[in-house]
Amino acid sequence: MKFTQYDDQNVFxxxxxxxxxxxxxxxxxxxxxxxxxxxxxxxxxxxxPKGAYLSWADFSANASTAEQADYIAAIGDTARALGVDETxxxxxxxxxxxxxxxxxxxxxxxxxxxxxxxxxEGGDLPPDTEYVRK
Numbered sequence: 001m002k003f004t005q006y007d008d009q010n011v012f013x014x015x016x017x018x019x020x021x022x023x024x025x026x027x028x029x030x031x032x033x034x035x036x037x038x039x040x041x042x043x044x045x046x047x048x049p050k051g052a053y054l055s056w057a058d059f060s061a062n063a064s065t066a067e068q069a070d071y072i073a074a075i076g077d078t079a080r081a082l083g084v085d086e087t088x089x090x091x092x093x094x095x096x097x098x099x100x101x102x103x104x105x106x107x108x109x110x111x112x113x114x115x116x117x118x119x120x121e122g123g124d125l126p127p128d129t130e131y132v133r134k
Contacts, residue, residue: 003054003055003096003101003104005054005104006052006053006054006058006104006105007104008052010103010104010105011103011105012046012048012103012105012107013052013105015032015034015048016032016048016050022034022035023035025045025078025081025082026047026074026077026078026081028070028073028074028077029050029070030049030050030051030066030067030070030071030074031047031048031049031050031070031071031074032047032048032050033045033046033047033048033074033078033110034046036109040109040111041111041112041113041114041116042112042113042114043082043084043089043110043111043112043113044109044110044111045078045082045109045110046107046108046109046110047071047074047075047078047107047108047110048105048106048107048108049063049067049071049106051063051067052105053105053106054104054105054106055093055095055096055101055106056093056095056106057095058106059071059106071108075091075108075110078110079091079110079112082110082112084110084112084113087112087113088112089110089111089112090109090110090111090112090116090119091108091109091110091111092108092109092111093106093107093108093109
């Protein structure tokens with residue numbers, strides 16, 4: 001899917017308006033964290049801004065400083081509330097077609113509760129990659 005503008009009928013906008021229920025984990029003035037309905041790990045929570053932002057690029061360019069600070073803090077506060085800050089967690093945000101973004105609303109996944117394995121399918125970098133693991 002290619003998203004070029006914010007769609008106020010997306011599932012997260014409906015959750016924010018109370019049209020669709022969610023299991024809240026954490027809430028602030030500018031953010032909401034809730035359980036993912038199709039978890040990909042033992043712990044899988046989504047953190048979304050309450051504003052109509054399509055992506056990190058949109059959010060960083062258009063959100064207020066207060067919204068940006070609150071969103072970053074909400075991700076850390078949510079991880080602590082979930083009790084995964086000691087064992088570790090992965091945060092992930094998809095943007096655009098190539099990353100398989102499914103909902104046109106900025107959202108960050110917090111995945112934890114088990115060993116998560118490599119970041120990308122296959123786990124190894126291609127041989128021509130300049131990055132060297134140490």
